[in-house]
Amino acid sequence: MKLLKLLVLASCSALPAYLQAADPVKGGELVIEAQCESCHDDRYGGGDGTQIYLRSDRRVNSLAQLATQVSVCNSQLNTGWFPEDEAHVVAYLNKRYYKFR
Incomplete structure (x- = not known):
């Protein structure tokens, strides 16, 4: 039972899959x-x-909102970023400013 609780806690605090490989x-x-x-x-x-x-x-106010905003900016500025580039930007902004889990 303790192991199950630890696994649940770890999964709740882990970064979403799209950010795990992102490079800030x-x-x-x-x-x-x-x-x-x-x-x-x-x-x-x-x-x-x-x-x-x-x-x-x-x-x-959340990682999901940050990812959405980065995508909007990408579209508006026509940066040509691929989804993995957006993930890198989200990882950077989160690490430097937002500090979401």
């Missing part, structure tokens, strides 16, 4: 290449595009 370093490189923060500068209006991730009223 690669994601950071993609964010720089796409100039994401310059777009965020315009949208946030504070002169520091990274603050969009940290604001108290942010619209992203």
